[in-house]
Structure formats: C-alpha cells, structure tokens
Amino acid sequence: MESEYxxxxxxNQVCFPTYAVANKILRRYQPxxxxxxxxxxxxxxxxxxxxxxxxxxxxxxxxLYLKANTLTDLLGKLKRKGYVDILKDEKDRRxxxxxxxxxxxxxxxxxxxxxxxxxxxxxxxxxxxxxxxxLLYKLLxxxxxx
Numbered sequence: 231m232e233s234e235y236x237x238x239x240x241x242n243q244v245c246f247p248t249y250a251v252a253n254k255i256l257r258r259y260q261p262x263x264x265x266x267x268x269x270x271x272x273x274x275x276x277x278x279x280x281x282x283x284x285x286x287x288x289x290x291x292x293x294l295y296l297k298a299n300t301l302t303d304l305l306g307k308l309k310r311k312g313y314v315d316i317l318k319d320e321k322d323r324r325x326x327x328x329x330x331x332x333x334x335x336x337x338x339x340x341x342x343x344x345x346x347x348x349x350x351x352x353x354x355x356x357x358x359x360x361x362x363x364x365l366l367y368k369l370l371x372x373x374x375x376x
Contacts, residue, residue, distance in 0.1 A: 258351075262344045266337065267311065271296070271304055273341070276313065279330045280338045286319070287326035295370070313337060 240246050259270050268276065271294075278285060278293050287305075291298050305328060308314045313334035319325035354362060 258348065259344070262347055266341055266344070268341075269304075271300075272308055273344070275301070275304060275308065276334065276337065276341065279314065279328065279334060280341075284327060284329040287328060290328060308334075 236242060256270055259273070263270060263273050266273070274294055275290065278290060285293075287298070287301065290296075291301050294301070296304075305314060305316055309316055311333075312331055315329050315331055317327045317329070319327055
C-alpha cells in the first residue's frame with residue numbers, strides 16, 4: 231500500500247510540471263517579446279485587440295483571466311507606448327473601451343514572427359499540441375470553487 235506521504239512527492243503532482251512548463255515557455259518568449267518591447271501579458275492583451283480591434287475592459291479581464299487592477303496598469307503602459315486608446319463609454323461612464331491605434335496595428339506585422347519562431351522549434355507534434363490545448367482549455371473553463 232502506498233504511503234499517504236507519496237501524495238507529497240513532486241513527481242506525483244500535476245501542478246508542478248504545469249508550473250515548470252509555464253515558466254519555461256515564458257522564458258522562451260522573453261527574448262522574442264523584448265524585440266517588440268512587450269511583456270508576455272502585454273503581448274496576450276495585444277493579441278485580443280488584434281483579433282477584435284475594440285473591446286471593453288470587462289471582456290478583456292475575462293478573456294485573459296486577469297484581475298482588473300492588473301489590466302488597468304498594463305493598459306496604461308500600452309497607451310503610453312502608443313498602441314491603444316482608452317475611452318469611457320459615453321452611454322455608461324463606468325464602461326471602459328480599449329481600441330487599437332495605428333501603431334498598435336503596425337505592431338501586429340512584427341509580432342507575427344513570435345509564434346512562427348516558436349512553432350518552428352517543434353516542441354510537440356501538431357497532434358500533441360491540439361490535445362494539450364484541449365486539456366488546458368478544459369481546465370481553464372472548469373469550476374475551481376471560486
């Protein structure tokens with residue numbers, strides 16, 4: 231019979247390899263994003279904006295699984311870089327609208343090299359990537375007793 235302490239072995243954890251792989255991936259992104267003068271969180275924010283052009287702050291918080299105050303600081307930095315405009319909705323002043331500027335749109339042309347570079351490294355097969363993404367999104371969408 232297994233000891234209950236085996237539950238504490240690092241090799242028996244799901245959280246540890248998840249954490250370690252996330253860190254490893256983020257470290258791989260750093261030099262690529264440095265060329266764009268973006269952090270990873272700024273990069274994924276820009277990805278949402280490149281897809282949607284304009285989005286409200288609440289939808290952005292939900293899409294990125296970020297806290298509102300984290301996003302507020304991040305958006306301020308992107309605004310100072312000239313990539314986004316931040317406006318209050320005239321119909322509801324509590325609603326913040328974020329939209330891409332022309333500079334933000336131009337950045338997309340340079341940013342497309344980031345995923346191209348990582349895809350070329352072939353860490354996993356195409357099939358493994360699809361399975362991995364499905365599992366990750368299943369976990370993201372799950373109810374974790376919030």
